[in-house]
Amino acid sequence: MLSSDMLGFDAVAARALDTAVAAGATYADIRFEDARSERIEVRNGVLATLSDATSVGYGIRAFYDGAWGFAANSDLSDAGLDATAAQAVAIAKAGAAVAARRFAEAPTDRYVDEFATPVVRDPASVPLGERVALLLEAERALRATPQVRAGRAWIDLWRTDKRFYSTTGSRIMQRLYQTGSGISALAVGADDAQDRTYPGDVGLYQTGGWEIVEAAALTENAQRIGEEATALLTAPQCPAGELDVVLGSSQVSLQIHESCGHAAELDRVMGWEANFSGTSFLDPAQLGTLRYGSERVSIEIDNLMPRGLASVAYDDEGARSVRSDIVRDGLLVGFEMSRDTARTIGRETNACVRASSWRSVPMVRMCNLSLAPGDVPFEALFDGIAHGIYMESNRSWSIDDHRLNFQFGCQIGWEIVNGKRTRLVKNPTYAGVTPQFWNACDAIADANSWVAWGTPNCGKGEPMQTGRTTQGAAPARFRKVRVGVGYDG
Amino acid sequence: MDRFEREALATRLLNAAGEGQLEALVHDEAVALTRFTQNAIHQNLAERDTSVRVRAIVDGRTGVAVTNDLSDASLRAVVERARAVAAFAPREDEPQGLVANSQPAAPPGAFVAATADASPADRARIVAETIGAVARAGLWAAGYVTTSRSGLTIANSRGTLVSFDGTDSGLNVKANGPDATGFAERYSSDVAALDGNALGTLAAQKAVSGAQPAAVEPGPWTVILEPAAFGELLSHLTEHFSAQAFDEGSSFLCDGLDRAYMGPNVTLADDFAHPLFAGRPFDFEGYPTRQLPLIASGVARHVVTDATWATELGLPNTGHGRPAPSASGPEPEHLVVSGGEKTVDQLIAETEHGLLITRFWYIRSVDQRKTIVTGMTRDGTFEIRDGRLVGGVRNLRFNQSILDALNHVEFSSTQSRTAGYSYNIVSPAAKIQNFHFTSTTDF
Numbered sequence: 001m002l003s004s005d006m007l008g009f010d011a012v013a014a015r016a017l018d019t020a021v022a023a024g025a026t027y028a029d030i031r032f033e034d035a036r037s038e039r040i041e042v043r044n045g046v047l048a049t050l051s052d053a054t055s056v057g058y059g060i061r062a063f064y065d066g067a068w069g070f071a072a073n074s075d076l077s078d079a080g081l082d083a084t085a086a087q088a089v090a091i092a093k094a095g096a097a098v099a100a101r102r103f104a105e106a107p108t109d110r111y112v113d114e115f116a117t118p119v120v121r122d123p124a125s126v127p128l129g130e131r132v133a134l135l136l137e138a139e140r141a142l143r144a145t146p147q148v149r150a151g152r153a154w155i156d157l158w159r160t161d162k163r164f165y166s167t168t169g170s171r172i173m174q175r176l177y178q179t180g181s182g183i184s185a186l187a188v189g190a191d192d193a194q195d196r197t198y199p200g201d202v203g204l205y206q207t208g209g210w211e212i213v214e215a216a217a218l219t220e221n222a223q224r225i226g227e228e229a230t231a232l233l234t235a236p237q238c239p240a241g242e243l244d245v246v247l248g249s250s251q252v253s254l255q256i257h258e259s260c261g262h263a264a265e266l267d268r269v270m271g272w273e274a275n276f277s278g279t280s281f282l283d284p285a286q287l288g289t290l291r292y293g294s295e296r297v298s299i300e301i302d303n304l305m306p307r308g309l310a311s312v313a314y315d316d317e318g319a320r321s322v323r324s325d326i327v328r329d330g331l332l333v334g335f336e337m338s339r340d341t342a343r344t345i346g347r348e349t350n351a352c353v354r355a356s357s358w359r360s361v362p363m364v365r366m367c368n369l370s371l372a373p374g375d376v377p378f379e380a381l382f383d384g385i386a387h388g389i390y391m392e393s394n395r396s397w398s399i400d401d402h403r404l405n406f407q408f409g410c411q412i413g414w415e416i417v418n419g420k421r422t423r424l425v426k427n428p429t430y431a432g433v434t435p436q437f438w439n440a441c442d443a444i445a446d447a448n449s450w451v452a453w454g455t456p457n458c459g460k461g462e463p464m465q466t467g468r469t470t471q472g473a474a475p476a477r478f479r480k481v482r483v484g485v486g487y488d489g
Numbered sequence: 490m491d492r493f494e495r496e497a498l499a500t501r502l503l504n505a506a507g508e509g510q511l512e513a514l515v516h517d518e519a520v521a522l523t524r525f526t527q528n529a530i531h532q533n534l535a536e537r538d539t540s541v542r543v544r545a546i547v548d549g550r551t552g553v554a555v556t557n558d559l560s561d562a563s564l565r566a567v568v569e570r571a572r573a574v575a576a577f578a579p580r581e582d583e584p585q586g587l588v589a590n591s592q593p594a595a596p597p598g599a600f601v602a603a604t605a606d607a608s609p610a611d612r613a614r615i616v617a618e619t620i621g622a623v624a625r626a627g628l629w630a631a632g633y634v635t636t637s638r639s640g641l642t643i644a645n646s647r648g649t650l651v652s653f654d655g656t657d658s659g660l661n662v663k664a665n666g667p668d669a670t671g672f673a674e675r676y677s678s679d680v681a682a683l684d685g686n687a688l689g690t691l692a693a694q695k696a697v698s699g700a701q702p703a704a705v706e707p708g709p710w711t712v713i714l715e716p717a718a719f720g721e722l723l724s725h726l727t728e729h730f731s732a733q734a735f736d737e738g739s740s741f742l743c744d745g746l747d748r749a750y751m752g753p754n755v756t757l758a759d760d761f762a763h764p765l766f767a768g769r770p771f772d773f774e775g776y777p778t779r780q781l782p783l784i785a786s787g788v789a790r791h792v793v794t795d796a797t798w799a800t801e802l803g804l805p806n807t808g809h810g811r812p813a814p815s816a817s818g819p820e821p822e823h824l825v826v827s828g829g830e831k832t833v834d835q836l837i838a839e840t841e842h843g844l845l846i847t848r849f850w851y852i853r854s855v856d857q858r859k860t861i862v863t864g865m866t867r868d869g870t871f872e873i874r875d876g877r878l879v880g881g882v883r884n885l886r887f888n889q890s891i892l893d894a895l896n897h898v899e900f901s902s903t904q905s906r907t908a909g910y911s912y913n914i915v916s917p918a919a920k921i922q923n924f925h926f927t928s929t930t931d932f
Contacts, residue, residue, distance in 0.1 A: 041816040047578045048816035052570050053555035057538060069609075070534040074557045087535055087609075094609035095523070095530035098617050103531045128577040136579070150737045152816065188738030193858045271526050274631035275663040275672075278850065278867070359536040398853045398886075400865040405886055405930050407863050409855055427856060431886075431928065462633050462661075463522055463536070464910040485927055486855040486863055486888040 012081060013165035019085035020062045021167060024093065027063040027106035028085070029166035031316060032056075033358035038123075041154040042135040044143075049154075050132070057358040061317075062088035066102030067095035072359040104340045107168060111320060114173040115313030118306070119209035123157045123179060126210050131155055134219065141222035142185045145230040150186040153222075154203065155179075155213060156456065162316075170318045178309055178468060179212040180205030180456055183222055187229035194232035194426065196411055198225045200250030201394040205454030205468070206307040228412060231424055238413050238428040240484025244388035244477065245430055246381045249445075251410055252371060252473035253453035254394045259434040260292075260299055261366035261471060262460075263403035264326050265352075266335035268364075270344065276462050278401025281434065282332065284345045290332040293438030298372040299327040301336065301350055308368035308470040309454030315351040316362040324350040326369065330439070338364050356465035363461050370452070370472030374444025381443055381477045388416040389483055391428045399434075407431040407485055431485040437478060445474040490517040490539050492652045495642035498559070502543060503646055505568045509547035509575075510587045512645040514773065514812060516540050519605075519638050523612040526631040528620045533609065542812060545571035546586065550578040551814055585797050585813075589648035593770040593777040595655075596762040600638070601679040604656035607636040615660060615685040622689025623664045628696050630689060632662035636680050643775035653769045658683055659908065663868055664692035668932070669702055669881050671695025672848045672868035674717060676906045676913075678767050695847060695869040699881025705872060707885060707926040711843035713836050713873070713918060718846045718866075720907035720914040723757075723824065725852055725862050726891050727912065730759070730783050730791075732798035733818025741860050741892055742789050749787045751895040754829065757784040759793060759809070759821035765906040765915045766823045771808060778808035783821065795819040828917040829900035836901055836920045838876040843920075844885075845871040845878060860891040865930075885926040897922040 013030050020028035034056045041049040057074035062085070069092030073084040123131075135153040142151035157179055164172040182203020187194050197203070204216040247255065262280070267273060269280045282290070303321035304311055313321055317339060326334045335345070336352035341364060354365040382390070396409035413428030414421045432440075450472060458467040490498075495515040502513040517539040524532035540557040541564070552574030556567045612634045623630035635658060642652040658680040664671040672695065673688040714722065734740040741750065760780045761768035771777050774796055782790045794802070795810025798819055809819035837845060847869030855861040866884045873879070901918040908914070 043816050046581065047551070048814055049553070050551065050574050050578050050814075051553040051555065052574050055538075055540070055555075055557050057557065067530065068533065070532075071537075072535070073537045074539060075537070084537075091523075091533045091535060091609045094613040095533040097610075098525075098530050098613045098620070103529065128574065132577055132579070150739075154816075186737055186739060188743075191858075193737075193739045195857075271629075271631060271665070272531055274526055274665060275633065275661055359538055361532055361534045363532070396853045396855045396863065398851045398863045398865070400884060400886070400930055401850045401867050402930070402932060405865065405884075405928060407855075407886060407888075407927075429855065459910065461532075462524055463520060463635070486861055 009163050012076065015078065016060055016081045016085045017165060017167050019082050020060060020089055023086050023089035025062040025064055025089050027167050028060060029164065029318060030058055030060045031358060032058045032163040034161040035357060036159045038157040040131055040135055041152065042139040043152050044150060045140065047132065055357065059355065059358050060085050060088040062092045063104065063106045064089060064092035065096040066104055067092045068104055069095060070361040105343065107339055110169040111314060111318060112171045113313060116175040117177040117207045119177050121210040123210045138183050138218040138222045141219055142183055142226040144223045144226035147187040147189060147230045147233060148185045148226045149188045153183045153218060155181045164314065164318050166318055172314045172318060174312055174314065176207065176312065177209055178205065178207050179209060180454065181213045181216045181218060183218050183225060185226040185229040187233055189233035192233050194229050195395065196225045196229040197393055200453055201411065202456065205309050205456045206452055207309055207311050208307055232412060232426045235424045235426040237487055238389060238425040238484055240488035242480050243483045244385045244479050245481040245483060246388065246390040246416065246475060246477050248392035249449060249451045249473045249475050250453050251391055251394055252476050253471040254397060254408065256299060256369060256371055256471040256473060257455055258397055258399045259403055259406055260326065261369045263434065264335050265364045265366060266337045266341040269335065270341060277460055281402045281404050286332050288331060288333060291330055291439065292327045292332045292435055293330045294441050295330040296374060296444055297327055297330050297438050297441055299369060300325045300372065301352065301367060301369050303351060303367045305368050305452065307452045309456065309468045310354065310367035310470055315353040316355045317353045319349045319351040319353065321351045336364055336366050354467055356467055360465045365460065365467045366469050368470045371444065373447040373450040373474045375446055376443055378445040378449045378475050381445055381475055382416050382421060383419050385416045385419055389425065389428055390414045390416055390421055404434050406434065427487055429485045429487065431482045440478045440480060441476055442479055443477040445476065450474040490640065492640060492642065492654055495640055496650060496652060498541065499642050499644035502541065502564060502568060503644055505565060509545060510646050512544040512587055512643065514542040515642045517640040520635065521612065521637065522633055522635040523616055524633040525616050525620060527629050528624055530613065530616060541567060543567050543571040544813060545575045547572055547575045549580040550575040552578055585800060587645040587647045590651060590775050590777060592651045595653055595770055596767045598678055598764065599655045599767040601656050604636050604658050604678060604680040605638040607680050612636060615683050618685030619660065619662050619689040622686045623662065623693045626664065626693035626697055628664045628666045628693055630662055630664055634683065635659045641769065645775065649775040651771050651775045653771065655769060660685060660688055662688050662692045664696040666696040666700055669696050669699035670868045671699065672717065674907065676908050699869055699871060702881035702883045703872065704929060705882045707928055709923040709925055711840055711922050712924040713840065713843060713845045713920045715847050715918050716905045716916045717848045717907045719919040720916040721849045721852055721909055722891060723826065723914055723916065724909065724912035725854060726860065727821050727824055730793055731818045731820050732792045732794045732802055732804065735792045736802060739857050741858060742792065746789045748789055750789055750892060751784055751787040752898055753787045754900065755784055755787050755895050755898065756827040758782050758825045759823055760825045761823045763823065763825050763915055768823050772810040773812040774810040776806055776808040776810060781807055793819045793821050822913065824914045826916040828902045828904050830902055833901045833918045836899065836918065837873055837878065840873045840876060843873040844882065845873055855888060861888060862891060863888045883932060884930045886928045887925055888927045889925050894921045894924065
């Protein structure tokens with residue numbers, strides 16, 4: 001089925017690649033994408049968005065004298081292909097003329113393969129009326145109290161066909177299904193407004209079909225979320241000071257994303273993001289020696305993991321997905337890499353290159369990067385805490401341009417006193433410095449509470465690309481953390 | 490695709506409408522960006538796309554379909570899909586129908602042919618000038634040069650047919666030294682305004698003068714925020730001026746309009762026609778955008794609306810709609826902060842002890858209603874003593890209410906345009922008292 005889908009593109013790809021080579025490219029590849037996206041969103045009982053979109057196009061990378069050029073177009077005519085291929089080569093030549101140094105070498109590997117996301121139930125088989133009805137019901141349940149001024153419920157369904165060809169003979173077809181859904185309630189009081197979102201802070205986004213929406217259990221949790229938003233209006237302010245902290249799994253996911261995922265992008269380490277999202281405190285010279293976290297902390301890349309939002313068989317420069325470690329037992333041991341960046345540290349790519357669409361240039365992304373589960377039940381994380389805070393669901397996230405000094409806030413918290421979760425508190429925040437924080441991790445919950453949290457909106461690059469990543473995580477405990485920042489006067 | 494081709498395409502779509510109302514939005518854009526680091530180009534790209542978005546309203550039900558496949562079969566299908574999607578939508582009691590609008594005038598200078606036609610070699614030349622200026626100071630440069638053109642046509646079955654063609658360009662450069670960095674930026678519809686040598690020199694000067702940064706203590710400081718820093722801070726206020734946020738109660742304006750929220754020297758407007766913007770004169774529903782005072786001498790005057798929120802709140806439609814229907818509501822796109830009477834040098838000279846801040850990074854809301862945000866300084870933070878810059882300091886994290894800042898502010902006379910991935914603001918520099926820093930870094 002998938003292979004037959006390639007047939008119509010073989011000749012088109014050959015034309016584009018031949019044109020690039022004739023124009024002077026010593027290597028070229030072309031990535032066709034046919035992306036279908038459906039967004040349904042209900043707000044306060046009204047269908048605020050019901051959109052069905054297709055976007056079809058291709059991006060061509062051309063390599064010339066150590067420089068890359070990239071051009072993308074939605075025009076699939078012969079003239080459009082020829083012009084775009086020639087443009088990619090012209091851009092590469094313009095770059096090579098300025099380059100004082102060479103960042104790249106032409107790839108030599110070749111893959112002929114196909115891959116499809118495992119799907120239990122194709123979302124297309126679920127009648128549109130059923131999808132809309134689910135959201136209307138869940139959103140109605142959110143408005144459990146008069147204080148809930150805005151309820152929202154949404155579903156995103158994405159299906160992307162990617163076809164990759166290169167002048168080395170690669171020919172790869174992939175069909176990806178990515179699905180997400182969520183609910184949120186905004187409660188408003190006399191002098192305060194409080195948001196609650198479920199699941200996590202953006203919803204549950206994973207690869208797969210309609211089963212991902214069903215797993216989110218929106219309707220079953222909607223009333224609780226509305227009531228929690230309301231209760232936060234009158235809850236006491238989270239205490240400030242140096243306290244022990246237990247983070248829920250989605251907040252641990254965000255912590256990995258910001259303080260490890262972005263920090264370990266090797267292009268960022270090399271300064272390729274310096275003017276925009278910054279550099280990194282990590283250095284290849286620290287491999288095997290930097291104690292990034294406590295020995296309980298192991299963070300690995302698995303770009304084929306079930307339900308991982310970035311799960312593919314091949315990345316967007318045609319490299320095969322592998323598993324690799326970033327942090328093993330607390331030590332820094334790896335980076336997220338492309339072919340070009342890996343070469344600079346004498347390693348092979350671990351296939352962490354993605355483009356957010358056919359029109360976007362492929363770049364290093366964090367993909368599926370997860371914290372290995374620990375060995376204690378979730379409830380045991382509270383043991384031994386004399387005074388602390390349990391926080392869930394991110395509300396605010398900020399980290400410096402070296403990925404060191406961070407401050408995060410959560411939507412909801414509970415005070416922990418003598419090993420017990422007690423009263424609700426609002427506006428919980430915490431701050432720290434990346435290695436010190438991860439070295440303060442002394443317990444991680446077991447696999448029973450580990451979730452593959454997908455992030456559908458990771459920003460990086462210029463022009464800005466929105467990446468889809470996963471940071472799987474279980475709840476974890478951190479000792480002596482600065483809590484209450486931003487509200488402590 | 491030029492204006493006439495887009496309008497012909499939109500008209501074809503309308504002719505396929507059948508029963509009910511139809512809106513067609515045709516967007517054609519070409520973006521090119523040359524990115525450099527370590528004094529060489531490392532990413533170099535051009536993107537081209539044309540898409541159509543169809544909104545169908547049938548029997549009070551709304552559906553939307555989008556495609557960039559412009560074949561006859563696809564265009565027929567996109568209309569059918571929008572109508573089919575609408576059939577599954579709940580019927581609205583008071584459906585928001587389409588209205589007829591006429592073509593508003595585009596501001597002068599919105600489209601510059603030299604920008605639209607800029608080549609990879611043109612961008613590479615500006616990059617080379619920029620890198621050269623930074624390298625002469627013994628530093629390395631990272632940044633980008635971008636040029637783009639964008640054409641938008643909106644037509645609907647009630648008679649609206651509006652079009653806009655615009656161009657934009659930008660140069661962003663960070664100069665990197667052993668222990669300090671500097672930053673400069675420029676945006677204009679005319680690529681000729683991008684002076685690589687001047688901006689590279691400015692960024693390098695900041696990095697050189699910020700070398701060997703000193704550690705300073707967090708706490709309340711008098712700060713002078715250059716436009717890049719102040720603009721990014723202020724970008725977190727724009728959504729408060731949305732009629733939707735105003736109605737929901739998440740806006741600081743929820744106590745009502747015609748009240749003073751800021752100091753009497755603060756005037757904010759949304760103005761697409763400001764010469765530094767030269768932006769689109771209508772919104773994504775084809776409605777003419779009003780040049781609107783949001784805060785006048787500290788007093789809240791307006792929130793921005795679209796067709797839905799104008800009806801909902803009984804306010805005039807200010808023409809700030811996103812592609813409809815939108816769950817996010819309207820939002821100002823072209824915020825302009827009025828300037829003061831002093832130069833930046835005067836503001837510095839009048840500061841006994843403070844910080845001059847070039848740029849912020851990763852500002853995020855901590856408390857939406859209270860307008861508390863947190864973020865970091867970056868790329869050029871300097872200590873001021875007795876009216877003089879005395880050297881660079883290590884970066885700091887702040888937690889600050891924007892409203893509090895705007896009650897203790899003084900503006901420079903000159904404005905410039907600053908931009909990030911989600912904002913575009915014309916702003917002066919701002920001197921703010923009691924700006925709250927909560928921690929520091931080692932760099």
